[in-house]
Amino acid sequence: MKIVNTPTPPYYAVIFTAKSSANQNGYEEMAVSMLELAKQQPGFLGAESVDDTLEITISYWESLEAIQAWKTNADHQEAQKYGREKWYTAYKIRIAKVEREYSFEYEK
Amino acid sequence: MKIVNTPTPPYYAVIFTAKSSANQNGYEEMAVSMLELAKQQPGFLGAESVDDTLEITISYWESLEAIQAWKTNADHQEAQKYGREKWYTAYKIRIAKVEREYSFEYEK
Numbered sequence: 185m186k187i188v189n190t191p192t193p194p195y196y197a198v199i200f201t202a203k204s205s206a207n208q209n210g211y212e213e214m215a216v217s218m219l220e221l222a223k224q225q226p227g228f229l230g231a232e233s234v235d236d237t238l239e240i241t242i243s244y245w246e247s248l249e250a251i252q253a254w255k256t257n258a259d260h261q262e263a264q265k266y267g268r269e270k271w272y273t274a275y276k277i278r279i280a281k282v283e284r285e286y287s288f289e290y291e292k
Numbered sequence: 293m294k295i296v297n298t299p300t301p302p303y304y305a306v307i308f309t310a311k312s313s314a315n316q317n318g319y320e321e322m323a324v325s326m327l328e329l330a331k332q333q334p335g336f337l338g339a340e341s342v343d344d345t346l347e348i349t350i351s352y353w354e355s356l357e358a359i360q361a362w363k364t365n366a367d368h369q370e371a372q373k374y375g376r377e378k379w380y381t382a383y384k385i386r387i388a389k390v391e392r393e394y395s396f397e398y399e400k
Contacts, residue, residue, distance in 0.1 A: 187309045187346070187384050197388050199305060199350060201295045201340050205398070232309050234342035238295070240350065242307060273398045276295050280305050280388035288375075289382045290313070 188230030190244050193282045195229060198251060200241045202267075202275035211271045218263050225254045244282070251279060296338030298352050301390045303337060306359055308349045310375075310383035319379045326371050333362045352390070359387060 222228050222243060227250025231243040245251045254260060267275070330336050330351060335358025339351040353359045362368060375383070 187311065187382060190386070193386075197305070197307060197386065199307070199390075201350075203295065232346060232348060234344045234346050234348045236342045236344060238340060238342050240340060240342045240348045242309075242348065242350075268396055268398075272396065274295060274396060276393060276395045278298070278301075278305065278390045279392040280390040282307075282386045282388040284387040285384060287382070287384045288380065290376075290380070 186232075188232055188244055190229050190282070190285065193284055195282050196245045196248060196251060197280045197282050198243045198245065199278040199280060200239075200243075200275065201278075202239045202272045204237075204239060205271055205273045207270050209270065210266070214263050214266060218260060221257065221259055222254060225257070226250055228254070248279070294340075296340055296352055298337050298390070298393065301392055303390050304353045304356060304359060305388045305390050306351045306353065307386040307388060308347075308351070308383065309386075310347045310380045312345075312347060313379055313381045315378050317378065318374070322371050322374060326368060329365070329367055330362060333365070334358055336362070356387070 219231060222231065227246035229244035229246060231241060233239070233241040245254070327339060330339065335354035337352035337354060339349060341347070341349040353362070
C-alpha cells in the first residue's frame with residue numbers, strides 16, 4: 185500500500201470506517217473489483233486502505249459530483265448492499281474537503 | 293478499536309498516513325501516550341487508527357484552532373521529531389473539513 189500523491193488542495197476525501205462481521209465471504213474479490221472500478225471513475229485521485237479489526241479506507245476525489253457519481257454507480261450499489269447484508273456490522277462514511285496537506289519523506 | 297461518534301458536521305479530520313521504518317523502538321508507548329494527551333486537548337473529538345504495512349490514523353477536531361494547538365504542544369512536537377528521525381520513512385498529513393456523514397448499523 186502506498187501513500188497517495190494527491191494534487192494541491194482543495195479536493196475531497198471520503199473516509200470509510202467499518203467494523204467487520206464474521207462473514208467475509210466474497211469480500212476480498214469485491215474489494216479488488218471495486219477499486220478497479222473506482223479507478224475508472226472521473227475525478228478519482230487514489231485510495232488508501234488498512235484492514236485489521238477496524239477497516240479504514242480513504243478515497244480521494246476531485247469534486248463532490250465525482251463522489252456522487254461513484255455512489256450511484258450500479259455495480260458499486262450492489263457492493264454496498266452486500267456490505268450491509270454480509271460484511272459489516274457497522275460503518276460510517278464522512279465526506280470531507282481537504283484544505284491543506286503537508287508531507288515528510290526521509291532523505292536517502 | 294471503535295468507530296468514533298462524531299457530532300453533526302462541520303468539524304475537522306486530520307488524516308495521517310505513514311509508511312513505517314524498520315526501527316519501531318518506543319513507538320507503541322509513544323502512540324499510547326500521545327492518544328492520552330490528545331484526549332485532554334480542547335476540541336478533540338476522537339480518533340480511529342489502523343496499523344499494518346501502512347498506518348492510517350484519523351483524529352477528529354472541533355476546529356482548526358484546536359488542531360493548531362495540538363500541533364504545537366511541546367510533548368507532541370517531541371513525538372513528531374521521533375517520528376521523522378526513527379519510526380517513519382514517509383508520511384502525509386491532510387487537514388479536511390467534514391461536511392457530511394452517514395452511518396449504517398446492523399439491526400439486532
